[in-house]
Amino acid sequence: MPEFLRQTVDTFRKATAPARAEMNLRARREQFAITLTAVTDVHENLRRLTFTSPALADFVPTGPDEQCALLLPPSGQALRLPDLQTASVRHALAALPVDARPLLRWYVVRAHRPEAAEIDVDVVLHEDGPGSDWARSVEIGTQVGFRAGSSGYRPPSSPTRQLLVADETALPALSVILEQMPLQEQPIHSIVEVPSAKYRLTIDTPYPVEWVYRNQGEPGSRAAYAVKTSPVDDLGYAWVCGEVGLATGIRKYLVKERDVDPAAIFFSGFWKKGTPAG
Numbered sequence: 001m002p003e004f005l006r007q008t009v010d011t012f013r014k015a016t017a018p019a020r021a022e023m024n025l026r027a028r029r030e031q032f033a034i035t036l037t038a039v040t041d042v043h044e045n046l047r048r049l050t051f052t053s054p055a056l057a058d059f060v061p062t063g064p065d066e067q068c069a070l071l072l073p074p075s076g077q078a079l080r081l082p083d084l085q086t087a088s089v090r091h092a093l094a095a096l097p098v099d100a101r102p103l104l105r106w107y108v109v110r111a112h113r114p115e116a117a118e119i120d121v122d123v124v125l126h127e128d129g130p131g132s133d134w135a136r137s138v139e140i141g142t143q144v145g146f147r148a149g150s151s152g153y154r155p156p157s158s159p160t161r162q163l164l165v166a167d168e169t170a171l172p173a174l175s176v177i178l179e180q181m182p183l184q185e186q187p188i189h190s191i192v193e194v195p196s197a198k199y200r201l202t203i204d205t206p207y208p209v210e211w212v213y214r215n216q217g218e219p220g221s222r223a224a225y226a227v228k229t230s231p232v233d234d235l236g237y238a239w240v241c242g243e244v245g246l247a248t249g250i251r252k253y254l255v256k257e258r259d260v261d262p263a264a265i266f267f268s269g270f271w272k273k274g275t276p277a278g
Helices: 003-016 089-094 130-137 171-180 221-228 244-258
Strands: 031-043 046-052 067-072 103-113 118-124 143-148 162-167 188-194 209-213 237-243 265-271
Touching: 031 118, 046 130, 067 089, 067 118, 089 103, 103 130, 103 171, 118 130, 118 171, 162 171, 162 221, 162 244, 171 188, 171 237, 188 221, 209 221, 221 244, 237 244, 244 265
Parallel strands: 162 188, 162 237, 188 209, 237 265
Antiparallel strands: 031 046, 031 143, 046 118, 067 103, 067 143, 103 118
16 A cells, blocks of 8 residues: 555544543654563463663663563574664564564553563453463573554543443453552552453452353453443543454443543553453
8 A cells, every 4th residue: 555545544533533631652662572481371372571771771661551562583593673763563574584483463461560660461361362372382591572562551641530431352451450559549450351261360350350150141241231330420530451453342331321422532552352361
């Protein structure tokens, strides 16, 4: 697609996209190589990968749910990073030869230890999916690319009632948000929809977390029911992330049925039913 046409399409998409709460945007692009130094199985469905790089000592997350792109080199090949000056990482990767093109997967920085120049990335292990397959077999010492992203959690400066909704793919992000959240008197209610009880984990937070189990139901169905039966009056901020239908459906319900200001809702689709989730 010609550059002028791509810019026109991007402008149209932004103009017609549903309103949502502001994000925490990064002032400049950052991209560098990181090396896997440790693998920890948090539980049978969640694998924690620890990476190091001198550049991580100076890295500054934009918010608790900091997203990052991991660029995974093809099997048996050395890492080749795309052009940093290309704003879209997907467009930058498309410019590389197919046989040298890294696999792009988006994750959340689960922990950042600048003093050790380390980060942790939690990978939810699905039955299938390129990211899950890679995480199951990756070896210590593997080098991958890291491209810094942005973050979505940005509540009002004054304490307010908040609703946080996630599925298993957004659970690492929600965990960081809750663990870093300062104590406040206003209610903070979290709803987590996971496939089954074996996906449940402990979150270090004083705020209540409601767990609902999808079992064989549609993604987002149990979370949507839990939201509809939860107290959301005087809701000042909502963060809703997970499967596309979950994120857009709950956002629509809050706006249309509960009169929540669209500008007070951050929502993001982390995956889409019918495509690999990880």
